[in-house]
Amino acid sequence: MNPEVTEFIENIKSPWQIEVCNQLRQMVHQTIPEVQERIQYKKPHFLKNGKYAAVITPSKDAVAFMLFNVSGIDVPKEFEGPAERKSIKIREEDSPDYELLAGLLAQSSKEL
Numbered sequence: 001m002n003p004e005v006t007e008f009i010e011n012i013k014s015p016w017q018i019e020v021c022n023q024l025r026q027m028v029h030q031t032i033p034e035v036q037e038r039i040q041y042k043k044p045h046f047l048k049n050g051k052y053a054a055v056i057t058p059s060k061d062a063v064a065f066m067l068f069n070v071s072g073i074d075v076p077k078e079f080e081g082p083a084e085r086k087s088i089k090i091r092e093e094d095s096p097d098y099e100l101l102a103g104l105l106a107q108s109s110k111e112l
Contacts, residue, residue, distance in 0.1 A: 001029070002037045005044045012058050016092045020063045023098060024056050031102045032109050048112040054105060055087075062089040065101060069108045076100070 009021045021044075028035055028046045036047045046054040057064040066087035067075075079086035090096050 001025075002039075004039045005037045008039055008044055014058075014092075017058050017063050020090050020096065021056050021058060023096070024054075024063070024065055024101070027098050027102050028054055028105065031105045048109050051112045053109040053112060057087075062091050064089050067101075067104055067108045069112065070104070073104065073107050075104060 005025065009018055009025065012018050012021060025037075025044070028037075032046070032048050032053060034048060035053065036050075038045055038047070043058075044056045045052060046056075052068040054068065055064075055066040057066065064087045066081070066085055067079075068085045070086050071083050075086045076088075079088050081087050088101075
């Protein structure tokens with residue numbers, strides 16, 4: 001794991017956002033064992049074979065999780081964005097379905 005990503009997550013102000021970011025990060029690593037991570041555009045990006053697979057973006061009241069390469073994948077309606085990439089905002093009161101997210105990530109990153 002990249003120490004810059006660890007530092008980024010540790011410096012988030014809200015404890016619940018730190019927890020969500022750490023859970024998402026672990027889920028990405030479990031789903032794509034060969035994933036590479038780095039800070040790019042001031043947020044954690046996850047790459048497989050040099051191509052974007054996912055991004056975690058904390059904001060004031062949410063943590064957005066974006067999946068790339070989702071064209072042709074059945075993504076739930078609560079995800080937003082153009083056909084090739086979709087994101088979902090996780091708020092403090094939410095209970096993220098990490099199993100669903102892992103399944104979508106596995107599908108979207110399969111061809112990378």
